[in-house]
Amino acid sequence: MGSYRIEIVVIVSLMVLVPNAKGWGKDGHAIVCKIGQGRLSSAAAEAVSKLLPRSAENELASQCSWPDDVRKVIPWSSALHFADTADSVCSYDHTRDCVDQRTGVKNRCVVAAISNYTNQLLQYGTYTQSNYNLTEALLFLSHFIGDIHQPLHCGFVSDLGGNTINVLWYNTTQKLHRVWDDNIIETEFERFDEDFDGLVDAIQKNITEHCSNNDISCPALYASESAEDSCKWAYKDATEGSVLDDEYFLSRYPIVNLRLAQGGVRLAATLNRIFNTKYAAVI
Ligand SMILES: *[C@@H]1O[C@H](CO)[C@@H](O)[C@H](O)[C@H]1NC(C)=O
Ligand SMILES: *[C@@H]1O[C@H](CO)[C@@H](O)[C@H](O)[C@H]1NC(C)=O
Ligand SMILES: *[C@@H]1O[C@H](CO)[C@@H](O)[C@H](O)[C@H]1NC(C)=O
Ligand SMILES: *[C@@H]1O[C@H](CO)[C@@H](O)[C@H](O)[C@H]1NC(C)=O
Ligand SMILES: [Zn+2]
Numbered sequence: 526m527g528s529y530r531i532e533i534v535v536i537v538s539l540m541v542l543v544p545n546a547k548g549w550g551k552d553g554h555a556i557v558c559k560i561g562q563g564r565l566s567s568a569a570a571e572a573v574s575k576l577l578p579r580s581a582e583n584e585l586a587s588q589c590s591w592p593d594d595v596r597k598v599i600p601w602s603s604a605l606h607f608a609d610t611a612d613s614v615c616s617y618d619h620t621r622d623c624v625d626q627r628t629g630v631k632n633r634c635v636v637a638a639i640s641n642y643t644n645q646l647l648q649y650g651t652y653t654q655s656n657y658n659l660t661e662a663l664l665f666l667s668h669f670i671g672d673i674h675q676p677l678h679c680g681f682v683s684d685l686g687g688n689t690i691n692v693l694w695y696n697t698t699q700k701l702h703r704v705w706d707d708n709i710i711e712t713e714f715e716r717f718d719e720d721f722d723g724l725v726d727a728i729q730k731n732i733t734e735h736c737s738n739n740d741i742s743c744p745a746l747y748a749s750e751s752a753e754d755s756c757k758w759a760y761k762d763a764t765e766g767s768v769l770d771d772e773y774f775l776s777r778y779p780i781v782n783l784r785l786a787q788g789g790v791r792l793a794a795t796l797n798r799i800f801n802t803k804y805a806a807v808i
Contacts, residue, residue, distance in 0.1 A: 549671050549672065549674075549675050549706050549707075549710075549785075550703075550706045550707035550710065551590045552707070552710050552711070552714075552721070553671065553675070553706065553707070553710055553785060554586075554589040554590050554593075554668060554671045555586040555587070555589055555590070555721070556586075556710075556721075556724065556725055556728070556785045556789065557589065557667075557670065557671040557674070557785055557788035557789045557792060558585040558586040558588075558589040558667050558671070558789070558792065559585075559586040559721075559725050559789070560725060560728075560729045560785070560786060560788075560789025560790065560792075560793070561585065561667065561670075561788075561789045561790070561792030561793045561796065562584075562585040562586065562793070563729075563789075563793075564789070564790065564793035564794075564797075565793055565796060565797060566797045566800070566801070568797075568800045568801060569793075569796045569797045569799070569800040569801075571800075572649055572650065572796075572800040573585060573663065573796065573800075576649070576659055576660050576663045577660070577663070578660060585667060588664050588667075589664070589667050589668050589671065590668065591664045591668065592605075592606070592664060592665055592668040592669070593606075593668070602665075604625035604626070604627065604628075604633045604634060605633065605634065605635055605637070605638035605665075605669065606635055606668075606669070606672050606678065607634065607635050607672060607678040607679065607680075607686055608622050608623055608634035608635050608636050608673070608678065608679050608748050609622065609626070609678075609679065609680055609681055609682040609685070609686050610622045610679055610680070610681060610682070610752050611681070611682065612681045612682060612683050613681065614681075614752075615752055615753050615755070615756035615757070616749055616752050616753065617636075617679055617745065617748040617749045617751075617752040619636060619745055622634065622679075622748075623636050623637050626682060635669050635672050635673045635678060635744065635748070636673070636744040636745050636748050637744075638665065638669050639666060639669050639670060639673065639742055639744035640742065640744060642662045642663075642665045642666035642669065643666060643741055643742045643795065643799060645657040645659060645662040646659060646662050646663060646666065646796075646799045646800075647741075647799055649799070649800065650800070666792075666795070666796075667792055670742075670744075670747075670788055670791060670792045670795065671788045671792070673744055673747045673748055673751060673788075674747060674750075674751060674784040674785065674787055674788035674791075675705055675706065675751065675784065676705060676751045676752075676754035676755040676758060676759045676780070676784065677701065677702050677705045677706075677751075677755050677759050678751060679748045679749075679751035679752040679755055680702070680752075680755045680759065680760070681755075681760075685702070686702050686755075687700065687701035687702035687704075687705065687755075687759060687760070687763075688700050688701075688702040690702075690763065690764065690765055691765060691766065692704065692763055692765075692766070692767045692768070692769050693766075693767070693768045693769065694708045694769050695712075695769075695770050701759065701760075701763050704763075704769060705759055705781070709774060709777055709778050709781045710724075710781060710785075712774055712778070713778055713781075713782075716774075727782070728782040728783075728785055728786045729786050729789060729790070730786075732783075732786045732787055732789075732790040733790075734790055734791050734794040736791070736794065736795075741795060741798045741799060742791075742795045742798075743791075747787075747791065750787075751784075754780060754784070758776075758777055758780045759777075
């Protein structure tokens with residue numbers, strides 16, 4: 526009896542403490558990874574294919590939600606899914622914002638995680654045996670490059686990136702964070718009668734990567750864009766109790782599509798740079 530009660534308390538407090546840890550929903554992550562894998566160089570495609578577990582049948586998209594699935598088993602990872610900013614500040618500051626809010630430990634957020642797993646993957650194909658599981662590094666990196674492009678993963682600390690803001694999405698109650706993880710994408714599928722591949726094709730046009738030549742990944746830049754978009758698009762006109770319907774959906778889905786496309790293109794560019802032998806040889 527006693528231990529039963531403790532278990533409930535633990536579960537409830539975990540739910541209160543880490544509601545923000547999810548990224549795009551499964552569809553959003555799969556879209557980013559599908560776009561990304563389609564743009565890999567032959568060297569990167571080969572490395573990804575070797576690193577993926579056999580059960581994935583060489584589909585990166587099927588594995589991109591793995592970090593959400595294991596979040597409860599490895600609690601240290603939950604702070605790595607986002608980088609919330611100081612309240613009402615629409616920009617990302619690494620020193621201020623890259624902090625595990627629960628422990629106060631610095632340099633634990635999605636920006637640091639992308640650098641971390643990029644560095645681990647640079648050991649692929651070198652003579653040095655990596656201390657890390659590079660399959661996990663690939664899945665974390667692919668997932669976190671998706672997360673960092675979801676504007677509310679760089680939302681405000683006090684509302685947990687929109688997780689404490691309840692809105693009506695058409696006629697159902699949702700958290701604002703979830704609207705951006707899932708509902709906008711789901712409504713696109715329904716409204717435009719798209720299937721998964723159709724939506725992937727539709728959103729991957731006309732995208733450029735802005736990372737400068739000497740950087741392998743540019744997570745702080747992506748976080749700054751998300752922080753700006755969270756103010757300009759996600760939080761705007763969406764306060765507690767707001768009804769979000771066509772007016773919100775029609776003006777926001779192009780932003781969601783752009784962020785998914787950028788996530789995919791930048792994932793590919795990052796993996797191409799990582800598995801380019803020129804970089805690997807430096808390590
Ligand atoms: C870096 O990766 C290792 C292995 O997964 C993990 O233990 C560590 O917490 C990570 N740190 C960051 C900042 O991502
Ligand atoms: C690497 O991680 C994957 C996923 O957690 C696991 O299935 C695999 O057994 C690990 N590989 C090694 C060598 O530990
Ligand atoms: C919301 O509206 C849709 C379509 O108009 C309807 O099918 C659905 O049952 C409604 N849901 C609720 C919870 O009212
Ligand atoms: C590509 O982007 C430019 C600048 O944002 C825009 O003017 C143009 O219409 C876009 N083209 C397509 C095919 O989306
Ligand atoms: Zn996530």
